[in-house]
Amino acid sequence: MKLGKRLTQIESMITSDYDHIWDCCCDHGFLGMSLLNQQLSAKVHFVDIVPELMLELDNKLSSYFDNNVSDGDRSAWQTHCIDIKNLPLESYSGKQLIIIAGVGGTQTSEFISELCEKYPQLEIDFLLCPVRKLYELRQQLITLKLELKSEILVEENKQFYELILVSKPLATNRNAQAKTVSTTGDQLWHCHNLIELKQAQSYLNNNLKHYQKMHQGVNSPEIGSILKAYQNIDIQLIE
Numbered sequence: 001m002k003l004g005k006r007l008t009q010i011e012s013m014i015t016s017d018y019d020h021i022w023d024c025c026c027d028h029g030f031l032g033m034s035l036l037n038q039q040l041s042a043k044v045h046f047v048d049i050v051p052e053l054m055l056e057l058d059n060k061l062s063s064y065f066d067n068n069v070s071d072g073d074r075s076a077w078q079t080h081c082i083d084i085k086n087l088p089l090e091s092y093s094g095k096q097l098i099i100i101a102g103v104g105g106t107q108t109s110e111f112i113s114e115l116c117e118k119y120p121q122l123e124i125d126f127l128l129c130p131v132r133k134l135y136e137l138r139q140q141l142i143t144l145k146l147e148l149k150s151e152i153l154v155e156e157n158k159q160f161y162e163l164i165l166v167s168k169p170l171a172t173n174r175n176a177q178a179k180t181v182s183t184t185g186d187q188l189w190h191c192h193n194l195i196e197l198k199q200a201q202s203y204l205n206n207n208l209k210h211y212q213k214m215h216q217g218v219n220s221p222e223i224g225s226i227l228k229a230y231q232n233i234d235i236q237l238i239e
């Protein structure tokens with residue numbers, strides 16, 4: 001099973017120090033299955049709200065992946081046909097990563113807000129790859145005081161995606177040195193070669209065109225300030 005560029009990049013951002021990885025909104029479960037192939041020590045949870053999808057996925061996982069108990073009483077994977085807002089995180093101990101990819105920025109923002117509110121006592125990492133509404137989502141990540149671990153820009157089939165890895169620390173355990181999320185992105189615009197530079201320029205142009213058009217349609221101060229924020233971006237080539 002070969003993942004596309006976007007999912008491959010998401011996978012490459014996952015370190016091996018998690019106990020539970022939640023592939024939320026997993027659809028056919030390609031990302032989670034690829035993680036299972038890597039035989040990480042983490043248990044992989046597949047989550048989607050559509051029962052038919054999860055039934056099919058459950059059958060597939062049962063035939064392709066051994067779910068024998070190899071490590072204490074822990075199986076390698078589990079499926080959950082639930083709304084992501086109802087993730088039973090409290091039932092699992094250890095370090096947890098929640099991946100939310102392929103849904104809208106507004107929806108992603110709602111999911112994260114609900115989970116942060118529901119689980120103030122848990123340290124959780126979120127790996128996000130939303131479709132559209134990035135500025136609005138980033139505003140919410142800032143409001144929730146999530147810490148930035150890394151962010152990458154990916155192009156697949158002429159579409160651009162921002163991949164954002166953030167941490168929700170405990171309120172009592174905030175790191176004063178931690179990086180903060182910015183509304184338009186930061187590391188996204190630091191390019192290491194000419195290909196990345198060209199991609200960043202195209203993505204920035206897309207955003208500028210989008211907000212310029214919106215600004216002409218509705219002359220709101222809010223859209224004006226988003227436009228200004230993108231106009232102020234300085235793309236850098238880091239040798």
Ligand SMILES: C[S@@+](CC[C@H](N)C(=O)[O-])C[C@H]1O[C@@H](n2cnc3c(N)ncnc32)[C@H](O)[C@@H]1O
Binds near residue numbers: 026028047050100101
């Ligand atoms: C386009 S697919 C994304 C697949 C994959 N994550 C990716 O990035 O390629 C979106 C999936 O999100 C699921 N979904 C939408 N809302 C959900 C919710 N509230 N809880 C769980 N799954 C949801 C849909 O059923 C669908 O399978």
